[in-house]
Amino acid sequence: MELKCELSPLVFAQLYKQLAADTDRAELLQDRLSEIGHELSWLTEAAARYEATWQGNLKVAAGPGDLVSLSQPHALLASWLLASLRVTGSSYEFGDDLRSEVTRRALAEIPNVSVELPSPWRPVVAGWTLGMVVGAVDQNLPVAPAQLPSDANVRAAYEGLVEHVLHLGTLPTPWPEMVGTATFWRGTGLAEGLKPEAENGHQAIKQLIFECRYSVPDHLGRRLSQHFEHFAEQRNTLSHIADKPGKPRFINVIGQARDWNQIRLTITGITQFLCAQVSLELTESASRAIRAETWDELVWELIVFDD
Known part of the structure; x- marks a missing residue:
């Protein structure tokens, strides 16, 4: 089987929101972002762009089946950024916070959603790599990593x-x-x-x-x-x-x-x-997983849906 990590825009909106608020690791994140020509403020801008896609998609969706999942390179970019935090210790708390907030919002915002959320709303951060839970064996396993x-x-x-x-x-x-x-x-x-x-x-x-x-x-x-x-x-x-x-x-x-x-x-x-x-x-x-042009290539997927 071919594993793919294709997560909801909601996941990335929350992930970048958490990173933008992380003042303790801001220097590491800034150093990482400078490698592809971005400032720390990019985290807030990216969170807003993913949020706009999420909210726009919600406006036109009748149920979970109408909501988009983003291609794997979005998860790879996030993992490339998270990898810079390897030296700071466990990624468990960050991943737990991400999953909790995505779950809370998905259950509150998605129309007619099941309590057992589909894979695109089940992110995992393991070893500072972003992944997605696949199947219905367990709430946290097995995982399709970003790469x-x-x-x-x-x-x-x-x-x-x-x-x-x-x-x-x-x-x-x-x-x-x-x-x-x-x-x-x-x-x-x-x-x-x-x-x-x-x-x-x-x-x-x-x-x-x-x-x-x-x-x-x-x-x-x-x-x-x-x-x-x-x-x-x-x-x-x-x-x-x-x-x-x-x-x-x-x-x-x-x-x-x-x-x-x-x-x-x-x-x-x-x-x-x-x-x-x-x-x-x-x-x-x-x-060479991520280049200076990566965000410009990915941002075109972040459509802001109209009614």
Whole structure:
């Protein structure tokens, strides 16, 4: 499957409004914006332009199906800007505030909307990368990020994982053993793909956990550390089956992925690892994801609808 992050103008109006009000990180944002020829005031201007598109679209919409979603480059521009805040710590609070306000406004402003909001109104900020929740498995997972990592194998593996998770959401529980435990194989494989220099899957996961502790709150970092401590060993057990001294036993591991609650932290962790990699790539000097002309190209999509 091809993952696309196509969010509502309401999401971007609120996101840029939050950034414009963030005086503590204004210097970082100004430095980032100067790379594409904008001043800090651009944040307020962008928020107003997205808001105008949102309000105009509402005027002519009879229901959620008539509301526009914006193409993925809008999410990429926002993620490129958010990536400059990686050094400031966790993105959890920013993302939580964004989601809460978008949810509040969507439920209040969209005519005939369901309480279970469609994907374009379900933004996620993980590792300072903007993403969109896809499907109806969970309110926060799985996530289509604004951009996937540059490695083609990692991209394909993550898309396959999301497709698998969406399929799992259609199955009754407990899931067949091999259907659920596939997340051990793909999760460890993705870690190895994200950290190809690591000696093995355990070391790859260890490095990823260490790095993501800077972009998640402490309570989540501790839970992920505990969840992934023996994750690669469990994958190996599933591959080799036979008992080995000091290693997890096959008959114990196969009962650990039979429903969503058991694999939720697995998908949460992989999402954090992958989005942190995207954010890192967007900060690297070789990145050409965003250019000085990007906003001029995108702003033409922001139509102000008339009655």
